[in-house]
Amino acid sequence: MHVSIQRVDPSLPLPEYHTAGAVGFDLVTRETTVIAPGSIGLVPGNVIVKVPEGYALLILPRSSLPRKKGLVCPHSLGVIDGDYHGPKDEIFVQVKNVSDQPVTVERGERIAQGLFVKVETAQWVEVDEHDAESRGGFGSTGNHV
Numbered sequence: 001m002h003v004s005i006q007r008v009d010p011s012l013p014l015p016e017y018h019t020a021g022a023v024g025f026d027l028v029t030r031e032t033t034v035i036a037p038g039s040i041g042l043v044p045g046n047v048i049v050k051v052p053e054g055y056a057l058l059i060l061p062r063s064s065l066p067r068k069k070g071l072v073c074p075h076s077l078g079v080i081d082g083d084y085h086g087p088k089d090e091i092f093v094q095v096k097n098v099s100d101q102p103v104t105v106e107r108g109e110r111i112a113q114g115l116f117v118k119v120e121t122a123q124w125v126e127v128d129e130h131d132a133e134s135r136g137g138f139g140s141t142g143n144h145v
Contacts, residue, residue, distance in 0.1 A: 001116070004050040008090050012046050012108060024060065024113035027091065032107045035097040040074060043111050045091040051082045051116070058115045059093060065111070070099030073112075080114075 005014065008030055015025040027045040035041035051057045059078035065071050074096045093112040097103045105111055 001052060001055075003052060003116075004085075006048040008044070008046050008048070015047060015114060024115045026062070026110040027059070027093065027112045027114060029105050029107055029109045029111050030090075033105045035071065035095060035103045035105070037097055037100050037102060040094060040096045042092040042094055043105050045093055045112065047091055048085055048087075048089050049080060049091065049114075050085040051080055053082060054118060054120075055082070055116050056080065056119045058117055059091060060113050060115060061093075061095075062110060062113055065095070066098070069105070070097060070101070070103050071095040071105075072098055 007014065012028055012030060015027055017023075017025045027047065030044040030046035033041055033043045045059075049057055057080035059080060061071075061073040061077075065073075073094060075094060078091075078094065080091060091114075095105075095111075
């Protein structure tokens with residue numbers, strides 16, 4: 001799949017798949033960012049990506065982010081739509097510092113990973129009701145007492 005990409009700072013590398021079996025590519029930080037304890041910060045990912053039609057780009061935290069940095073992504077993942085690729089549409093990674101110390105993310109550091117997924121747009125067919133029994137409500141699956 002060919003994907004149009006623009007680097008905000010061309011001196012930094014393009015995103016990379018680091019192993020032959022990797023499904024996600026790593027985004028690197030464009031500038032050093034300090035996130036205060038308990039705060040949410042936006043870390044610039046240095047790229048503007050034109051997501052191909054029929055796909056979405058998911059931005060996910062690297063699995064080592066909480067353990068190594070004390071950072072989590074408060075929204076779990078980001079969704080980049082196909083029409084988000086204007087001149088100011090750099091991908092940012094939202095992170096929360098869950099530690100009690102300031103956390104510095106250095107320029108050029110791998111901060112998140114991107115994953116392309118196929119998507120379809122739903123065509124809604126409204127009904128008066130569905131012909132299935134209720135499973136018990138939110139969070140009830142598997143709770144058999």
